[in-house]
Amino acid sequence: MNEPVGREAPRFGVQLPLWDYNVHPEVSYPNIRATARLSEELQFDFVTLDDHLMRGGGGVFYEAWTVLSMLMAETERFRFQTMVLCNMYRPPALLAKMAATLDRAGGGRLEIGLGAGWKSEEAEAYGVEWGGPRERLDRLEEAIQVVQALWSHDSASFSGNYYSLRDATCAPRPLQVPAPPLWVGGSGILAGDRVAGDTRGHGGDGCLRPA
Numbered sequence: 001m002n003e004p005v006g007r008e009a010p011r012f013g014v015q016l017p018l019w020d021y022n023v024h025p026e027v028s029y030p031n032i033r034a035t036a037r038l039s040e041e042l043q044f045d046f047v048t049l050d051d052h053l054m055r056g057g058g059g060v061f062y063e064a065w066t067v068l069s070m071l072m073a074e075t076e077r078f079r080f081q082t083m084v085l086c087n088m089y090r091p092p093a094l095l096a097k098m099a100a101t102l103d104r105a106g107g108g109r110l111e112i113g114l115g116a117g118w119k120s121e122e123a124e125a126y127g128v129e130w131g132g133p134r135e136r137l138d139r140l141e142e143a144i145q146v147v148q149a150l151w152s153h154d155s156a157s158f159s160g161n162y163y164s165l166r167d168a169t170c171a172p173r174p175l176q177v178p179a180p181p182l183w184v185g186g187s188g189i190l191a192g193d194r195v196a197g198d199t200r201g202h203g204g205d206g207c208l209r210p211a
Contacts, residue, residue, distance in 0.1 A: 084185030
């Protein structure tokens with residue numbers, strides 16, 4: 001049966017158990033790895049990782065990018081999607097470099113979801129600068145521009161209120177051409193429409209939107 005014109009086929013994925021979700025009796029890397037391997041065996045299209053510093057029972061949470069890097073080397077087929085990284089936890093220029101390296105090393109299987117952040121208590125516990133909702137959205141908007149500039153130019157420069165680049169080179173670039181999918185994660189019109197702007201995608205509150 002032919003797919004409807006103008007629509008992509010649905011994809012199905014698995015959320016990896018980086019914390020207990022008030023469901024899992026044990027959170028451990030062997031369990032996370034086993035879930036990823038089973039997901040690949042069952043031919044799911046992707047796995048997702050959320051991004052926190054402490055959550056669930058006892059605050060046990062496996063850091064997303066570390067797990068992502070390890071699993072990328074242990075799998076071959078499905079794609080990895082961060083749903084979503086908190087922009088406040090990593091400088092966007094460094095994130096662009098990390099993502100380019102991992103996308104190339106992992107065979108072009110990375111999709112980046114990036115959001116402004118919402119869990120203030122863990123940021124405060126870790127001494128991470130937070131700011132109010134408007135500032136975090138302003139930072140997210142600039143962060144997307146920084147990442148896209150580094151992925152698309154041999155020499156990138158950017159001057160914003162929070163982030164800047166000066167003749168910065170991101171080499172090698174990501175393997176995917178023109179770049180890995182970059183999604184804006186947020187809830188409501190403010191977080192979605194304001195940051196994603198006029199994009200390729202559409203979705204309701206809480207949906208990822210392509211940047």
